[in-house]
Amino acid sequence: MENNGRRKFLGLCLGGLAAGATAAVAYPVYRYLAPRGADATAGTVTIPEKELPPGEAKFLEFAGSAAVVVRTKNGDLIALSAVCTHLGCIVQWEKDKQGFVCPCHAGYYTANGDVISGPPPRPLKKLPVRIADGVITVG
Ligand code: FES
The missing domain is CATH 1.20.5 (Single alpha-helices involved in coiled-coils or other helix-helix interfaces)
Structure with missing residues (x-):
């Protein structure tokens, strides 16, 4: 018992x-x-232009998800989702190579978000970006 x-x-x-x-x-x-950002609201994110010199990238949150703005060495401005199109890891900026690497499975992307190598099936998603009066606006 x-x-x-x-x-x-x-x-x-x-x-x-x-x-x-x-x-x-x-x-x-x-x-x-x-899924990231499923309940996020759209909007805009601004950063001062002086925070993004040529050759640099700045990560931020846009619409509830990781995003990145790149100022290429020739001055072009590119905004991308920072979410890898393979399995959703956050990519990292490699300044010396002027591109992105995904730390999860070694996917490589150009600064423009195009796939160079590795398992990502698609480019990084492009986001609208503009610059006016010294302010960069994403969204
Ligand atoms: S999640 Fe980025 S390469 Fe697999």
């Missing part, structure tokens, strides 16, 4: 631990895989 009580208690404890462990693993996986 007493053994049954202990077994039942032990079973409840193990069940609780298993549920907690499952939640601890499942939530980060869900956050990683969930």
